[in-house]
Amino acid sequence: MYVRLDERYRVTLTLNGRERSAYAEPRTQLCDFLRHSLGATGTHVGCEHGVCGACTVMVDGRATRSCLMLAVQVEGRRVETIESLAKEGELNDLQRAFREHHALQCGFCTAGILMSCHEFLGRVTDPSEAEVRDMLSGHLCRCTGYTGIVQAVLAVARARQNNRQETP
Missing domain, CATH: 1.10.150.120 ([2Fe-2S]-binding domain)
Known part of the structure; x- marks a missing residue:
């Protein structure tokens, strides 16, 4: 299958318990998609090589380096960021x-x-x-x-x- 890198694809996922959608280019890293397209700015981007762990999020219940995953790979999946831990403004x-x-x-x-x-x-x-x-x-x-x-x-x-x- 040939994918044009200049096209944008709709990505729909469950982010911190809510269904969310936004568009992403095929090469957009999950961390950038979360921060820039979905406003989940608690996810920090450090090394962009999977070494530092600053960008770790949960994907389908597993800790995952969001700099090593593409946004299009989370289509239909469940993603939790740091914003999911505190409930109603109370720290867990x-x-x-x-x-x-x-x-x-x-x-x-x-x-x-x-x-x-x-x-x-x-x-x-x-x-x-x-x-x-x-x-x-x-x-x-x-x-x-x-x-x-x-x-x-x-x-x-x-x-x-x-x-x-x-x-x-």
């Missing part, structure tokens, strides 16, 4: 833990890290420090040294574990 438990444990400084990488942590805690309910550090190895942060991030993730995991045990 992971975001609050980042604040409490000083897990962010400049904040540029934070959105991507939070999305990876969100996906990770959905899969691993009782992580070890080594597992958290391994998950974070795909993210570059020049400010924090990762200690606060690790502490925040472990604190959320413990709190969620306690909530599960207290709920009959």
Whole structure:
């Protein structure tokens, strides 16, 4: 199939629980589509090579580097960005833990890290420090040294574990 690179295609997806549509050229990166076409500016673009992790979003429930995916590849799919975590203006438990444990400084990488942590805690309910550090190895942060991030993730995991045990 021949695709003209100067044509624009309608891309319809579920973004943070709402169906959204916009037009994109075939070579438009998902991160640029989210920011410029759909206004989801919480997704940051860092290296554009999949190395830094700043652009991490969830695609169909999996943490994904949005700089390595084209907008046309999310047709009909479910995408969650950092904007999906806070509900009605209230930070979720992971975001609050980042604040409490000083897990962010400049904040540029934070959105991507939070999305990876969100996906990770959905899969691993009782992580070890080594597992958290391994998950974070795909993210570059020049400010924090990762200690606060690790502490925040472990604190959320413990709190969620306690909530599960207290709920009959």
